[in-house]
Amino acid sequence: MNDGVVLVLTRLEDSSADMVIGHLVASGAQVARFDPGVDFPEKATLSTVFADGSSWGYLAAPTRHINLKRVRAVYYRRPTPYRTGSTCQVERFSGTEARFGLGGVLASLPCPYLSHPLVLAEAEQKPLQLLVAQRVGFTVPATLITNQLDDARTFAAEYGPIIYKPVRGTSFMESNGSLCTIWTTAVDPADLNETVRHAPHLFQACVNKTADLRVTVVGEQIFCVQIHSDLLDWRADYDRISYAVIESPSDLSERCLSFLKAFRLRFGAFDFALTDDGPVFLECNPNGQWGWIEDHTGLPIAAAIADLLLKDSA
Template sequence: MILVLTCLDDQTADMVIDRLNERGARVARFDPGVEFPADAELSTWFGKFPPRGVLATRSREVVLERVRSVYYRRPTPYLRESPSQIERFTATQARFGVGGILASLPCQYVSHPWAITAAEHKPLQLAIARRVGFDVPATLVTNRVDDVRAFATEHGPIIYKPLRATSYTGPAGEPAVIWTAQVTPDDLDDTVGLTTHLFQARVDKVADLRVTVVGGRVFCVRIDSDLLDWRQDYDRLSYTVVEPPPGLAEGCLAYVEHLGLRFGAFDFALTADGDPVFFECNPNGQWGWLEDATGLPIAATLADLLLEERP
């Protein structure tokens, strides 16, 4: 059995499940943050024997010690917004009980949830990127406005980007996104002191590279647009499958190995000289739209990885 942990509406996971079904694999899909405990039951036994357990959903019964691999995509968080005291208690117990059991199975993970959690921190990403030899733009993480002004004087123009994507609403309550944006000294005031912020020297780029690592395979796509942050408007993007610049594939593989990942979605700027500059690596980033646009066999490669025999 291959266990897919993700939300119920995840078209990217659907692509991998389709490839697994084509190969005749037995697949169980489970969203613990939604299905447990209303639509699922779980028991696991520990003692003087290897752990054993069973997960029963409405459509599947999964013997946990027989799970071959886990595809950890994007399950719903256990804790809802503004929970009551009882909801907070039960969600926390589920997170550490169900979540702890599903994270301790003796099988391979793509990728392990605890490795993903660690790898989502941008300061760690920047440190590991430099360690594996990537060119990293000058970066400042701070809540000191004077340091940002000095940084802008030394490295300007500079950009701001959130350290973590966070749900946000606009003035009328509509969903909003904080994109990467250029900032000037006039934009800086004492509100910088309210929390940590990430500022970076703006890279003079001619294109972006999206590099997707699946196991030992590396897929590289050039993204051309006139946008500072290409995620703002997918209709203005064009894609070209390219060979990674020299050393880039090796660096990406070293990066994911260092962090214990089996997957990584890297973003690089490409300069006029053809040099890649590291921006970030999303350890659980989206890739489905890239396969649709380019025909790259990312879903099939993930299916192969999940079916791979592990020592």
């Protein structure tokens, strides 16, 4: 299978995937890049046969023809979502069929994935993350998920000061057409009102941190970076960040690996708040961004991902 193809599923503009592909090509691997949500069905064709106890087929686009039996590994990065939310009934039907037809065929490939979309879907659940984080020994801030105003006020009185962050980070469009993101925000209990009822809200005890840690795990390799920022949520302004590569404490590394094992993951981007008593778990993005970390620190994350894809499929 070493002469097979590494299939990279991502959108056209993905500089992090570009970095990994560069290392794969330099290693002599054959690489095929494909964006299911854009390329299919208008620009690509799919045929797969399931018969006689096995399956075979191909995925073809104007510039490439992929024999699915020759796919040795899949790097599932950031593909464009299928058009399942379209207001056009025909487009919505076509998008749903593509998601479960093409997406189902790709998900059934008997090769290593980094990481499998079904595994990612489970690992992205923040409530489940908090439970697993506690089980593996991480310190986790007191957390409430609720749409009940009285419970939110009680939580704020017991654990304040508190912060709010989305259960899942989702960008939205302002009325002026600008794209916005909700960052972690301090909550004044006096501002809590009946709008809490409109959606589940994730409130947490605010951590008195001295810095942040971003721990990127690739297979068994740990890349630990200390992040300094004057912001509550450093992601709100990358120009106000400074970085320092540090050695990950052994117990933290072991717990990160145990966390990923619980979710059947080989990659994870962990965020911790660093306090005088040690790191506090905030979340793990199972398909998180890492390219900017490599750009600022020189850590060989892309090479590690490429090596893991080739090693797992050797």
